[in-house]
Amino acid sequence: xxxxxxxxxxxxxxxxxxxxxxxxxxxxxxxxxxxxxxxxxxxxxxxxxxxxxxxxxxxxxxxxxxxxxxxxxxxxxxxxxxxxxxxxxxxxxxxxxxxxxxxxxxxxxxxxxxxxxxxxxxxxxxxxxxxxxxxxxxxxxxxxxxxxxxxxxxxxxxxxxxxxxxxxxxxxxxxxxxxxxxxxxxxxxxxxxxxxxxxxxxxxxxxxxxxxxxxxxxxxxxxxxxxxxxxxxxxxxxxxxxxxxxxxxxxxxxxxxxxxxxxxxxxxxxxxxxxxxxxxxxxxxxxxxx
Numbered sequence: 001x002x003x004x005x006x007x008x009x010x011x012x013x014x015x016x017x018x019x020x021x022x023x024x025x026x027x028x029x030x031x032x033x034x035x036x037x038x039x040x041x042x043x044x045x046x047x048x049x050x051x052x053x054x055x056x057x058x059x060x061x062x063x064x065x066x067x068x069x070x071x072x073x074x075x076x077x078x079x080x081x082x083x084x085x086x087x088x089x090x091x092x093x094x095x096x097x098x099x100x101x102x103x104x105x106x107x108x109x110x111x112x113x114x115x116x117x118x119x120x121x122x123x124x125x126x127x128x129x130x131x132x133x134x135x136x137x138x139x140x141x142x143x144x145x146x147x148x149x150x151x152x153x154x155x156x157x158x159x160x161x162x163x164x165x166x167x168x169x170x171x172x173x174x175x176x177x178x179x180x181x182x183x184x185x186x187x188x189x190x191x192x193x194x195x196x197x198x199x200x201x202x203x204x205x206x207x208x209x210x211x212x213x214x215x216x217x218x219x220x221x222x223x224x225x226x227x228x229x230x231x232x233x234x235x236x237x238x239x240x241x242x243x244x245x246x247x248x249x250x251x252x253x254x255x256x257x258x259x260x261x262x263x264x265x266x267x268x269x270x271x272x273x274x275x276x277x278x279x280x281x282x283x284x285x286x287x288x289x290x
Contacts (some may be wrong), residue, residue, distance in 0.1 A: 001095060004030040004076030004155075008265035009084025012036035014082040016044070023082070024049050030075050034066045035084065045176050049221055064167050064288050071159060078082075079158055079169070087114065087191035105154055106137075107181025108147035109273045114191040123256040124194030124201050126249055130257070132186065133243045134225060139184040146172035146182065146222065150190045154180070162218075165211030165278050167199045169222045173215065198260070205264035208276040210271055226265060 005023045009016040016035065023031055029051060036057030037043065046056065055070060065235075067081070076102060080093065088109075096107045111133050113125040135145040148168035157171050157178075164170050172182045195201040215222045220233060228236040272279070 001077040001100065002075060003028045003078055003080065003093065003097060004028075004032070004036065004055070005080040005082060005093070006032045006067060006070070006074075006076045007082045007084055008066060009033065009035040010060060012041075012084040013039045013041045017041055019084060020047065022051065022082075022088055022090045023093070025090040028076075028080070028093055032070055034070070034159040036060060037102065062163070064161050064163050067158065067167070068161065069211075074155060074158075078152055078290050080150070080152045080153055081158070081171075083173050085148050085193060086111075088150065088189070090202065092150075092188055092190070095185070097222070099183050099185065100152075100154075102278055103180050104179065104183055105157060105175030106146075107152045107185060108145065108168075108172070108182065108183045109185045109188040109190055110135075111147065111192050112189045113147050113194045116195075117198070118196055119253070120198050120201055121194050121196055122253050123260065126253050127205075127261075128192075128194070129247050129249075130225065130243055132241050133247060135184045136186045137239050137242065138223060139182075139186075145184045146267045147184070149192050162269045164214045164218075165207060166215060166222070169211065169215050170218075170220075173220045173222065177220075191202050202260055202264055202267075203272050205260055206267045206271070209261075209265045210278045213268055213272055226261065 005028045007016065007019055007023065007059065020033060030051070031052045032055060033044070034055045034057060039071055041117045057066060061069070078097065080096070092109065096109070099107045111128050113121065115121050116125040135147060138251050146169045148166065151168050151171065153175065157175055161167055161170060175182055195204055209226065212222050212224055212226065216227065220228060223237060225239065226241070
């Protein structure tokens with residue numbers, strides 16, 4: 001299969017060099033780098049590869065608008081959609097391709113936080129741990145799963161995406177609605193930094209939860225813990241109890257995660273009520289940017 005990779009980067013600085021170099025070291029056929037902002041790595045202009053198409057975003061559009069601006073030029077049968085601040089081994093591209101067989105529509109992988117020193121980072125890491133266990137459980141029971149930092153989808157699934165915040169969830173649910181499977185590779189990892197202060201983590205969760213509300217308004221269930229609590233309480237309890245039994249956690253970190261999730265959910269609903277949107281998300285400050 002022919003493979004295209006799209007990397008979304010806005011104000012990622014030199015962080016984008018890691019996923020870009022990993023992609024170029026792989027056997028992908030076409031690479032789009034959609035980038036912009038005030039903090040653009042100077043090294044981007046020095047990287048030359050016949051497969052690489054650089055698209056400088058003068059005005060910030062948001063991920064879906066940026067993707068729709070180049071979707072007609074995508075040549076790959078399968079398309080990798082990557083965040084610009086992740087790290088991964090180049091062989092991951094091949095492993096995802098090998099998972100496309102039969103009715104596979106989307107492949108996604110586990111996210112492992114690369115920073116967990118401070119309390120807020122531990123809270124964010126716990127959230128990713130819960131996410132991983134949830135996706136592993138749902139995938140094992142044949143239910144729909146979705147993940148956003150690194151997904152690979154059939155080309156036909158990424159056309160005509162509406163302006164939603166959580167395009168990853170939309171693509172994965174669209175695949176499921178089309179009778180295609182969404183494969184979660186729990187043994188394949190990418191690295192990603194979590195916010196280091198509470199306000200940044202709150203803003204991140206607020207935006208994600210806003211996106212999940214958008215998906216539900218389309219009549220689709222993203223099957224996240226927040227919705228399962230009410231739509232399928234039994235399944236919610238099974239996953240939550242399994243997490244408490246099998247994963248490492250402490251009461252303060254767990255309470256911190258629950259508190260931020262509750263407050264961010266309430267804030268997301270208020271945003272929707274007053275017509276605020278999160279297409280252009282609040283940028284998280286990173287000390288690694290240069």
